[in-house]
Structures are given as structure tokens and as C-alpha cells.
Amino acid sequence: MQVQEPAPGGPHDGLYGGARTLAMLAVALSVLLSVIDYAIANVALPTIAHDIHASPSSSIWVINAYQLASVISILPLAAVGDRIGYARMCRIGLALFVLASLLCAASTTLLELSLARALQGFGGACIMSVNAALLRFIYPHRIIGRGIALNGLVIAAGVALGPTIAAGVLSVANWPWLFLINLPLGGVALLFAITSLPRTPTRDTRFDGRSAVLNALAFGSLIVSFDRLAHGDGPIGSVALLGFGTICLVALVRRQLGRPDPLLPIDLLLLGGFRAAVLTGFLGFVASNFFIISMPFTLEDVLGRTAVQTGLLITPWPLAIVVVAPFIGRLSDRAPAAVISTIGLLMVATGFCALWLMPARPSDLDIAWRIGLAGAGFGVFQPPNNRAMLVAAPVERAGSASGMISVARLLGQTVGAMLVAMTFALLGSSANRACLALASATALCAAGISASRLRTSRTTVAVQ
Known part of the structure; x- marks a missing residue:
């Protein structure tokens, strides 16, 4: 297709x-x-x-x-x-x-x-x-x-x-x-x-209520089960809930195959570029939540900063996103998303790795520039990746593409939060640094998936 x-x-x-x-x-x-x-x-x-x-x-x-x-x-x-x-x-x-x-x-x-x-x-x-x-x-x-x-x-x-x-x-x-x-x-x-x-424009088609119920049961059960497993709550019940959610997800996917207007946009996910953008966005938000959730604990419990100082030191993350947004908005309309998003994710991975390798007693500037670098990279990666998802879909399927942009973000944030909880439960006092290392590794994985679109683009050009 x-x-x-x-x-x-x-x-x-x-x-x-x-x-x-x-x-x-x-x-x-x-x-x-x-x-x-x-x-x-x-x-x-x-x-x-x-x-x-x-x-x-x-x-x-x-x-x-x-x-x-x-x-x-x-x-x-x-x-x-x-x-x-x-x-x-x-x-x-x-x-x-x-x-x-x-x-x-x-x-x-x-x-x-x-x-x-x-x-x-x-x-x-x-x-x-x-x-x-x-x-x-x-x-x-x-x-x-x-x-x-x-x-x-x-x-x-x-x-x-x-x-x-x-x-x-x-x-x-x-x-x-x-x-x-x-x-x-x-x-x-x-x-x-x-x-x-x-x-x-609107579409005069029937709403698939059965798929909506399967969607709610699948995502709801999977999220709750992973959350329970991350916190060590009732492993038998958690595994049973995980199995139920998996069955519902398989049933949902099978129901969507071949439908002209699937609620779960299987037709769009079969497109290599769209699928890569969704996975890139998902992993990008998993990486960011490894940092966003664990960093306040690192700053206060390990580095001895106050709550006010912690808030100020994390500010370079959103501030950098705000600063780069106007430039990246124009650039994403001219350059391939695979190039810009990959560069951005490599910046994110570098910033997180630099935080992981910080000296034992860093100054505020040591912390701030590393967070700012990661934030700027996140601001570089996200707009072109979202644009790639949105324009890959035909205009009458813009709602499905828009929904998947939000799903990638919400699932990435949710899974990231669960993985942070699991890391803290397993590693205790050493979890803070481990979360930064995992954040960097996850951003590198996202960069690899983003870069894979370059090969797809070259193959398409060669065929044409």
C-alpha cells in the first residue's frame, strides 16, 4: 500500500x-x-x-x-x-x-x-x-x-x-x-x-464499538498489569491480567486486519515510514521519562540539592525545547525527518550519557548544560518525527495519525514510569545512575530506528 x-x-x-x-x-x-x-x-x-x-x-x-x-x-x-x-x-x-x-x-x-x-x-x-x-x-x-x-x-x-x-x-x-x-x-x-x-471533512461510516471495547480492555489490562509487576503487587494476579490483556490485543489486531477504517490503524502501521516514526516517538518518550522521573531523586537524594534548586536545574530541559522549536519547525518542512530526528536523538543520548558520567560533586553549571543539551535534542527530534507520522496518512485518515502521535507519547511516558519504578525496586540506591544510563541507551535505540528510515528512503528513490 x-x-x-x-x-x-x-x-x-x-x-x-x-x-x-x-x-x-x-x-x-x-x-x-x-x-x-x-x-x-x-x-x-x-x-x-x-x-x-x-x-x-x-x-x-x-x-x-x-x-x-x-x-x-x-x-x-x-x-x-x-x-x-x-x-x-x-x-x-x-x-x-x-x-x-x-x-x-x-x-x-x-x-x-x-x-x-x-x-x-x-x-x-x-x-x-x-x-x-x-x-x-x-x-x-x-x-x-x-x-x-x-x-x-x-x-x-x-x-x-x-x-x-x-x-x-x-x-x-x-x-x-x-x-x-x-x-x-x-x-x-x-x-x-x-x-x-x-x-x-467527516466520514459517514459506522463506529466499531466492539473494537473500542477490545482496545480499552487490551491497553487497560496491559498497563495495570505492568504497573503491578513494577511495584511487586500480587505477581499471580498481575500475570493473569497480563495474559488477558495480551489476548484482547491479539483479538483487536485480528479484527482490524483488512478493515477499510481500522480503529487501531493497522494499515498505516504496515507502512515502514509510519511504523518507524511511531516506534521512534515511543522510545523517545520512554527515554525522557527515565530522566524526568529519576532526576529529581538524583538531585535531592544524591547531590543534596533543595526542592527549589531541583526545579531550577531541570528548567533547562523545557527551556531548550522552547528555544529550538521555531528553527526546527522551519527545518522539518525542508529536510527529511530521518536526518533531523536522528541527530536530535543522538543529542538526547549524549546529554543523558554526560549526566551519567558527571563527577561526584558537580556544580550547578555542570548539571544544567547537560540537561540543556538533552532538552535541545528532544526539541530537535520530536517535530519532524510527528510531521512524518501526520503526512504519511491520507487526509481522511488524519485523525488516526493524530491518535497514534498521542498514543506513542502516552505509552512511552507510561512504560517509562513503570521501568523507573522497576529499576528502583531492583537496584535500590544505585538506581539513580542506572536510570540515566538506561535513558541514554533507549535514546540510542530510538536514534537507530529513526536512522533506518534513511535506508528505506534510498531504496524508494532507487526503485523509482
Whole structure:
């Protein structure tokens, strides 16, 4: 199967002038709302657990409920977006997110808060399942890389702003206000989404509910089982859940084969370039989570930095992504993703390896430049790799491609978090350095898969 990029100047070749600016503002605000809220909840978890009288181990479901709901619903929601329009799906997501934020603020027990967070994760998945697809109708084909880079910049800014906002709110108010601040931001985002997002084509096909159920059972069971295994919780039950999830995944794949509009985009994954981009993105986020989750422990427990110093020392990561985004956006529209993404991932691997090889008593500058190098590499790798996924799909399958971009990110983050937990459980005090070594090795693997696309490109050119 050969998928061609849509011709520039075609019927869906983007918006221009102020219309493009307003539509991109709607997408940016929607994505920012979802990303900031996830980062805020992570930082505020100890405070929330104390106030609702939940143990640290059980309170993690405030985070897990959001992440799990997002992962199991991304692909079904992307399929629904193909049918009802990406702009409408984004608006539905914003409305659900605002409602769920209100329910989170009103929660008084762990169960109530976890259920509200699951609804919030579902609303966030509505947004993230179609945000990349919307870029295809906002930006002309020749400069779509700029839109993807800007989207990545917004995500990086949300990650960077989340802890700061959480600290600021908690210094003057109690934790429910962390969710109440979503109401005005969500209201503004919804206003722009209603008035500015472009109408996108819809598909008059039947939604495959059975595949959606199999998808939820497969991903949900696999994630929960791996999480239980990573924490050493009930190995027999965990293995049984793992087996059930595997059976559901096999059934899902078999059901998708040969379907013209598969919920799990098997047809796109059969394309070498698309498959390589998905694997590259997945491993890139596994590598980044090895660093992001373990580094605060390294800085505080091993290197003796305070919590404030730790936050400042990690800032070069998102800051570097923000700095390189405008340049990489333009470059990704001109140079092959295999080249740029590979270079970026080699930078990431070098930065993580340099952190692993740090002296026993590094200065703040020793730490900061290494983190900055890795962050810059991540900012170089991601936009062209996402662009490669998005433009590989025909325009009517943009929702599926957009969903897979989010799936690669969410699964990479989830698997990375589980592997960090497993590493700490197995290695104890030496796990901090091991995580940095594993982060570098994983980034090198991602670079190898990314570089494999160069061989594919040369083979295609030779055949032509």
C-alpha cells in the first residue's frame, strides 16, 4: 500500500492570515489546558493525599486515573473525530474537561476525585486525539512543520509552567483551586474553539464499538498489569491480567486486519515510514521519562540539592525545547525527518550519557548544560518525527495519525514510569545512575530506528 502526501494547494491546504492565528490559538489553549493540569496534579499529589486522608500508595490513582482514561480512549476518540469532525471533538473535550475540573474541586474522597480525574482524562483525550489532525487543516502543507513545532512548544511550556503554577496556587489557596483555575482558561479556549477552528471533512461510516471495547480492555489490562509487576503487587494476579490483556490485543489486531477504517490503524502501521516514526516517538518518550522521573531523586537524594534548586536545574530541559522549536519547525518542512530526528536523538543520548558520567560533586553549571543539551535534542527530534507520522496518512485518515502521535507519547511516558519504578525496586540506591544510563541507551535505540528510515528512503528513490 502506497500513501501519498496531499498535494500542496489542494482542497484542504490550510488557513491564512488572522484565521490561521486564531485557529492555532484555540488548539494551543486546548493543549496547554490538558498538559498543565497533568503536571499540576503531579506536584500537588502529597498535599491532596493529606487533605483527603489517603495513603501515598493509594493516592497515586489521582494520577493513574487520568493517564489510564487517556490511553484507553485516544484511538476510539480519534476514530469518532474522523466521523464527527475534529473541531467538534475538540469542543466536546474542552466542555468535558471544564466540567470534570469542577467535579475535581468539589471532591472530598479519593474515589470521587479519582472518578473526576478519569473524566478529566477522557476530556483531555478528546483534545489530544485530534489536535495534530487539526494542524493539517490549519497550516498549508508546505509549512505544516511549523504548526507541529509550535504544538510541541506549547506542550513543553505546559510541562515547565505546571510546577510553578502549582506552587504559586498552593502558597495562597488550598488544592481545589488547582482545578478551579481551569474554568476561566477552559472557557476562553472553548470560545476560540467554537469561533475559530476550521470545519473539517467527516466520514459517514459506522463506529466499531466492539473494537473500542477490545482496545480499552487490551491497553487497560496491559498497563495495570505492568504497573503491578513494577511495584511487586500480587505477581499471580498481575500475570493473569497480563495474559488477558495480551489476548484482547491479539483479538483487536485480528479484527482490524483488512478493515477499510481500522480503529487501531493497522494499515498505516504496515507502512515502514509510519511504523518507524511511531516506534521512534515511543522510545523517545520512554527515554525522557527515565530522566524526568529519576532526576529529581538524583538531585535531592544524591547531590543534596533543595526542592527549589531541583526545579531550577531541570528548567533547562523545557527551556531548550522552547528555544529550538521555531528553527526546527522551519527545518522539518525542508529536510527529511530521518536526518533531523536522528541527530536530535543522538543529542538526547549524549546529554543523558554526560549526566551519567558527571563527577561526584558537580556544580550547578555542570548539571544544567547537560540537561540543556538533552532538552535541545528532544526539541530537535520530536517535530519532524510527528510531521512524518501526520503526512504519511491520507487526509481522511488524519485523525488516526493524530491518535497514534498521542498514543506513542502516552505509552512511552507510561512504560517509562513503570521501568523507573522497576529499576528502583531492583537496584535500590544505585538506581539513580542506572536510570540515566538506561535513558541514554533507549535514546540510542530510538536514534537507530529513526536512522533506518534513511535506508528505506534510498531504496524508494532507487526503485523509482
